[in-house]
Amino acid sequence: MSDAKVEAAPKAKKNILLFAVIGLLVVLLIIVGGVAAFLLTKSSDPAADEVAAEATAQDDVKKKKKDKKKKEEHPAVYEKLPQFTVNLSSDEGDGILQTDISVELGDPLVAEKIKAQMPKIQAQVNKLLRSKTIAEVKAVDGTDKLAKEIRELMNKILHAESEDEGVVSVNFTTFIVQ
Structure with a gap:
């Protein structure tokens, strides 16, 4: 052992x-x-x-x-989004925003991406617009801020990496607040 x-x-x-x-x-x-x-x-x-x-x-x-x-x-390429009509909230009561939006694209191929992602884009833009108050959209720089937010939102959805890709600018062709 x-x-x-x-x-x-x-x-x-x-x-x-x-x-x-x-x-x-x-x-x-x-x-x-x-x-x-x-x-x-x-x-x-x-x-x-x-x-x-x-x-x-x-x-x-x-x-x-x-x-x-x-x-x-290539010349400037624009894509028109469907018309948006949303309720706005404020201290004075509810209001309505009706707007038509056209976006300028950095590349003609982005138009196809937008069409493919349109339901998601509509839902997110609609949500963004509903989050605004009457005072925010009526302010002098309100539409500029809103356009910038929509541009950033859409570029995030489209996975645009640079300033020249995706949506270059957001243009409101009609903007009615009641």
Whole structure:
């Protein structure tokens, strides 16, 4: 029985030693890999860094010119939304807002996206309009703020990433508050 205890002790020490060696090798490999990655990504020539930065800047300028040219290639595209008639709330009583909205699009292809998302757009714009009070929509800058909110809402629904994508502007063709 004492022989079994004597043999188990060296096996346990060997297993611990084996795990320690493997762990140490893994740590060393990670450190060596990190140093190698750093050295490979770091340029040793400062002139090469300047050339790369200049090339990137030139590419950005070319891309901006291309985007501007692309914008100029097509005339303004407008999409008319269905007429909205909503109840407004105020301290003086309830009011009604009736409006027609046309949106200017950054790309003709966005019109198809709007048509595909029209029920969702209508529901969200309707909800936004209902949340307004008579005083808010009658204010001098009220329609500008409302147009900005509608634009942001629609671009969020359309997943537009930049200012030039999706809805560029919101235009109220009729705006009646009673």
